[in-house]
Amino acid sequence: MSNLSLKHKPPLVTVLFIQGVVFAVLYLLFPYLEMALGQSIPLFWKMVAQGLIAGGITVLFGLTWVWISAQVLAPPLLMLGIALNLPNWVFPVALALLILVFWNVVSNRVPLYLTNQTTAKALLDLLPKKKGLHFADLGSGLGGTLRYLAKETKGQKFTGLESAPLPFLLSWIIGKLSGRQNLSFRMKNIWTQDLRDYDVVYCFLSPVPMARLYEKALEELKPGSLFISNSFEVPDQKPDQVIEVDDRRKTRLLVWKM
Numbered sequence: 504m505s506n507l508s509l510k511h512k513p514p515l516v517t518v519l520f521i522q523g524v525v526f527a528v529l530y531l532l533f534p535y536l537e538m539a540l541g542q543s544i545p546l547f548w549k550m551v552a553q554g555l556i557a558g559g560i561t562v563l564f565g566l567t568w569v570w571i572s573a574q575v576l577a578p579p580l581l582m583l584g585i586a587l588n589l590p591n592w593v594f595p596v597a598l599a600l601l602i603l604v605f606w607n608v609v610s611n612r613v614p615l616y617l618t619n620q621t622t623a624k625a626l627l628d629l630l631p632k633k634k635g636l637h638f639a640d641l642g643s644g645l646g647g648t649l650r651y652l653a654k655e656t657k658g659q660k661f662t663g664l665e666s667a668p669l670p671f672l673l674s675w676i677i678g679k680l681s682g683r684q685n686l687s688f689r690m691k692n693i694w695t696q697d698l699r700d701y702d703v704v705y706c707f708l709s710p711v712p713m714a715r716l717y718e719k720a721l722e723e724l725k726p727g728s729l730f731i732s733n734s735f736e737v738p739d740q741k742p743d744q745v746i747e748v749d750d751r752r753k754t755r756l757l758v759w760k761m
């Protein structure tokens with residue numbers, strides 16, 4: 504299964520394909536199952552079965568927990584929505600919200616998940632104490648990591664770059680409400696941002712962009728700057744330092760000195 508060429512297709516194609524195949528197989532099997540049981544199976548439970556089987560197969564394809572959860576939840580939720588007779592606009596609006604949040608899943612293969620507080624604290628300990636230091640979070644999500652660092656430091660600047668519209672908007676609004684002058688968020692694709700103004704760049708992305716991003720960092724960061732990746736390695740590039748964070752997911756901060 505893991506060698507199927509489907510594994511190398513964009514995740515959206517893979518998950519839709521899995522749902523389609525599971526639906527077709529169950530559609531053929533349920534009449535026999537109902538005959539054997541001597542009663543009909545409620546549609547809701549059929550959708551739960553569809554979600555669980557599709558989720559299980561998605562695990563075999565090595566997709567992330569975001570996709571696996573979506574696979575399990577989508578069929579019963581869709582069913583529930585129909586049963587509750589929700590107005591028609593609810594489905595496109597829900598889909599639009601999902602797209603605005605998970606904007607980078609399809610194009611960049613990077614979902615939204617957040618740096619936890621223990622890791623943010625480890626990042627703070629790692630920061631050079633230099634006045635005027637400029638720190639960038641490449642793909643800043645909801646901006647929580649930067650808000651924490653901006654609160655805990657003096658005389659240093661923190662910038663978040665985020666291209667997913669909804670997370671950017673939320674981080675920008677909360678950032679403005681926090682009133683911190685040393686904190687800013689920009690709606691920007693990290694590939695179009697020159698990194699040479701930053702002394703430290705931090706990213707928590709996925710394995711997919713790491714080789715390209717490291718190349719970009721090598722070209723653009725000033726000597727002595729730090730490139731820090733939460734969890735994801737750069738192929739064939741041994742980090743100068745690895746911080747093992749004492750959190751539940753055993754986070755590793757990989758640090759390269761440029």
Ligand SMILES: C[S@@+](CC[C@H](N)C(=O)[O-])C[C@H]1O[C@@H](n2cnc3c(N)ncnc32)[C@H](O)[C@@H]1O
Pocket residue numbers: 606607611613614615616617618640641642643644645646647648664665666667670691692693694706707708
């Ligand atoms: C795993 S989240 C990390 C969020 C935040 N850095 C944190 O640690 O809490 C990755 C974020 O990177 C964003 N992202 C992915 N590719 C991007 C790109 N090319 N330009 C800007 N943001 C990107 C995603 O939208 C997502 O919000």
